[in-house]
Amino acid sequence: MTLSLDQNHTNFMRIFNKYDTSDVTITVKNPSLTKEYHLHHGIIMGFSEPLGRQCMNTAIVEGRKSITISNWNVQTMDTVFQWMYGDRGLANKEFSFTDLDLLNHVALDYGMYDLHNAILKAAVNLAISIKRQGPDALLESCFDSDEGYWGSAQAVCGLGTDKHEDDLSILKGLVDNLKLTEIRPIQKFLDIVTHEPGQLGAGILARFLIERLLKVIEVTVCKKCQELPDKDLLEPGAINCSYCTDEVPQCNSPSEQ
16 A cells, blocks of 8 residues: 555654664764654655765664764754654744754755755744734844844845755745835845845845846836936936826935935
């Protein structure tokens, strides 16, 4: 009988950390906490080639292989191992951005790109959910940023890479469904371009902002007028909103922003 993905995950969780059926013991050792996990080489190999190879290269002693991990903490590795065995509920757990950042390092280190994608989605949702609570919520301890939503968005972009389209597709959620006034943080954009060209998160965020602003131009200025020098489009004078056709007050014209 072929089991569905969900059924396989359910069965994996039934044997998670069960000594009698396992063939690998992984000890996660930290100064403040040590915990043993009784796992299965076949499952580990299916989700993490680097960790699977480490198991493969470890000698069998008394019928099992033993590995010690001391460079990651117990909470993070607990999430990683449970992910392997089918617990995919990252969205239902209360992670801070610091937790997700650390978990992402482990996922990339172990080649677990499905977990990496889930972490990106969780980080995007976390930033957006805090934004909806108001500006003061963004200044609390979840994100190490004093720059409001855009500082948090830049931090989330730093978890991804511009070399993978899947990453970019997920991270674009940071700029989707925002008001035009919210996707035009002019000073933030200028700071990114001027002072942070080498920062991956800043570069990805700048890319999103440029793409978004170009889309606004495409739907507000016809192709013929896009060929004009920008000074012709920005000359003072009465202009109309291309969306509702109302006249735009002179004080709000692009030339005076």
